[in-house]
Amino acid sequence: MNHVKFDETLVIRNVEGENSSDILKHMAANLYQKGFVKESYADAVIAREKKFATGLPTKGCGVAIPHTDIEHVNQSAISVGILKEPVDFGIMGEETEKTPVKLIFMLAMHDSHSQLKMLQSLMGIFQDEEILLYLANEESEVKIKEEVSKRLNLNNVKGGE
Amino acid sequence: MSEVKKGKKTVLVACGTGIATSTVVSDAIEKMAKDNKIQIEIVQCKVTEVPAYESRASLLVTTTIVSKEYPFPIINARAFLTGIGLDKLKEQILAELKK
Numbered sequence A: 001m002n003h004v005k006f007d008e009t010l011v012i013r014n015v016e017g018e019n020s021s022d023i024l025k026h027m028a029a030n031l032y033q034k035g036f037v038k039e040s041y042a043d044a045v046i047a048r049e050k051k052f053a054t055g056l057p058t059k060g061c062g063v064a065i066p067h068t069d070i071e072h073v074n075q076s077a078i079s080v081g082i083l084k085e086p087v088d089f090g091i092m093g094e095e096t097e098k099t100p101v102k103l104i105f106m107l108a109m110h111d112s113h114s115q116l117k118m119l120q121s122l123m124g125i126f127q128d129e130e131i132l133l134y135l136a137n138e139e140s141e142v143k144i145k146e147e148v149s150k151r152l153n154l155n156n157v158k159g160g161e
Numbered sequence B: 001m002s003e004v005k006k007g008k009k010t011v012l013v014a015c016g017t018g019i020a021t022s023t024v025v026s027d028a029i030e031k032m033a034k035d036n037k038i039q040i041e042i043v044q045c046k047v048t049e050v051p052a053y054e055s056r057a058s059l060l061v062t063t064t065i066v067s068k069e070y071p072f073p074i075i076n077a078r079a080f081l082t083g084i085g086l087d088k089l090k091e092q093i094l095a096e097l098k099k
Helices: A021-031 A042-053 A114-125 A129-139 A141-152 B022-034 B047-055 B086-098
Strands: A011-015 A062-064 A078-089 A098-108 B009-015 B038-045 B058-061 B074-076
Touching: A011 A021, A011 A141, A011 B022, A021 A042, A021 A078, A021 A098, A042 A078, A062 A078, A078 A129, A078 A141, A098 B074, A114 A129, A114 A141, A114 B022, A129 A141, A141 B058, B009 B022, B009 B047, B022 B058, B022 B086, B038 B047, B058 B086
Parallel strands: A011 A078, A062 A098, B009 B038, B009 B058, B058 B074
Antiparallel strands: A078 A098
C-alpha cells in the first residue's frame, strides 16, 4: 500500500544545471511525466529547497534529499540523480553554508511518518562512503537501480533473484 | 495542572516538512531514551508548528534552521543523517534528557 516506486527510469545520470533549482526542475519533470507527482511538485520542491536546504556534506561525495509536502505527490517514489558536475546546495540546518552535491535522492512522499525503514536505510547509504562513490561513478542505470533497491529494500520487480 | 511537566519531558523533533528527516531523528531519540530508561514524549512536527508546543516542550531537536527564539535548548540533528559527529550529538541530547 505504502509502496515506494523506483526503477531505472527514475535513475538519471549526467544531470546538468547551473544551480540547484535547475537540477530539481529536471528531476521533478521526470517524476511528473511518469505521473508520480502533481504539476505543482516542481515549484514546491524548489521553493522548499530554498527555505529548508537539504544538502548533506557526507563522506565521499555530497548528497541532497529534496522533498516537499505530501499534497504535491500522487504516488510515493524516489528518484536518483547523478550530476555531471557537482552543484552547490545549501546545507541542511545552516543559514548560508553550501556544499557541493553529486548525488540527489529526490523523495516524493505521499504519506507522512510511514517510510521510517526506507528513510533509515537511505541514511545508511549516506554514511557509507564506498556505496556513495559507487553510485556516483557507475555508468549503468540498471546497476544503480539494483544497488539502491537492495539497500532500501524496495522490491519493485516480481520474481527477482 | 499539567501532567506532562513532571518527570516526563516533551521533546520536539522538527524538520521542514515534518515527514522525512524528522521521522528518522524521532526514532533515533526514542531508542536512546528507551536504552537509557528515560521516559519522554516525542512530538514530531514541521518547524513552523513548533510555536504551538512552546509551553510544554523542554527541548527542540531539528534538522533545519530555527529563526525564532525559544525558552528551551535547540540541538541540530544533522549527524543522525550523515553519521559525522554522531557520538557527540547523542551525548548532547542525552545530557538534556537527563536534566
